[in-house]
Amino acid sequence: MQRLLEGYSRFRNEVFPHHSSLFQQLAQGQKPEIALITCSDSRVMPEMIFQCEPGQIFPIRNAGNLVPPPTESQSGVAASVEYAVRALQVADIVVVGHSGCGAMKEILERAHVKDLPLVHSWLHHAGPSAKWLSALFQDAGISDEKKLSLLTQANVMTQLGHLAQHASVAEGILKGTLRLHGWVYDIATGEILALDNESGSFGPLALDLHQNELKIA
Numbered sequence: 180m181q182r183l184l185e186g187y188s189r190f191r192n193e194v195f196p197h198h199s200s201l202f203q204q205l206a207q208g209q210k211p212e213i214a215l216i217t218c219s220d221s222r223v224m225p226e227m228i229f230q231c232e233p234g235q236i237f238p239i240r241n242a243g244n245l246v247p248p249p250t251e252s253q254s255g256v257a258a259s260v261e262y263a264v265r266a267l268q269v270a271d272i273v274v275v276g277h278s279g280c281g282a283m284k285e286i287l288e289r290a291h292v293k294d295l296p297l298v299h300s301w302l303h304h305a306g307p308s309a310k311w312l313s314a315l316f317q318d319a320g321i322s323d324e325k326k327l328s329l330l331t332q333a334n335v336m337t338q339l340g341h342l343a344q345h346a347s348v349a350e351g352i353l354k355g356t357l358r359l360h361g362w363v364y365d366i367a368t369g370e371i372l373a374l375d376n377e378s379g380s381f382g383p384l385a386l387d388l389h390q391n392e393l394k395i396a
C-alpha cells in the first residue's frame with residue numbers, strides 16, 4: 180500500500196502539474212475512440228502497451244476478458260459495452276487475451292474448483308469451445324504452454340462471437356460505425372498477435388488499421 184501512496188504523491192506533485200491542461204479538458208467529458216476488453220491481470224497494462232493518455236481507451240476488465248452473451252445482462256460487461264457503443268460511440272472494440280492467463284489456466288487445469296467457486300461460475304462464459312478444447316487436449320500430446328496459448332486464442336474468438344450478439348454492437352456493425360478486433364498480448368515479448376478473420380488464425384498485428392478489421396457476419 181505504501182507503494183501506492185508514494186506513487187500518488189509523485190503524481191500530484193510531479194506528473195499532474197505537467198498535464199494540468201489535459202486534465203482540465205478531460206474534466207469536461209470523455210471521448211475515447213476504442214473500448215478494450217481485457218483481463219484483470221496486473222501484468223496487462225493497456226495504457227502502457229498502446230502508449231495512450233487518459234481519456235483515449237475505455238477499458239472493460241475482468242478475469243479472462245470474457246463477454247457474457249446478452250442474455251446475461253447482470254454481469255456489468257453488457258452495460259459497459261452498451262455505454263461504450265451508444266453513449267461514447269467508440270469506433271473499435273478490441274478483445275485482448277494474454278499469455279499466461281490464470282483464468283484460461285484454471286479452465287484447463289481445474290486446480291481450484293473448490294476454492295474459487297465464483298471464478299468457475301464466471302468462467303463458464305468462456306463457452307462450450309473451452310470445454311471442448313480442454314477435453315481434446317487431454318490426449319493430444321502437446322505442451323501445456325501450447326494448450327494455454329490455443330485456448331487463449333479460442334477464447335478471444337468465442338468472446339468476439341458473444342460481443343457481436345449484443346444489440347448495440349450488432350447495430351454498430353450493420354451501420355458500419357463499429358469494428359471488432361481480436362488480439363492476444365504476449366507478456367514476455369510484448370508482441371501482439373491479431374486474429375485474421377479470413378484464415379481464422381492469429382498472426383503479428385498489422386500496423387495498418389484496415390488489415391486488422393474483422394468481418395463479423
Ligand SMILES: [Zn+2]
Nearest residue numbers: 218220280281
Ligand atoms: Zn488473464
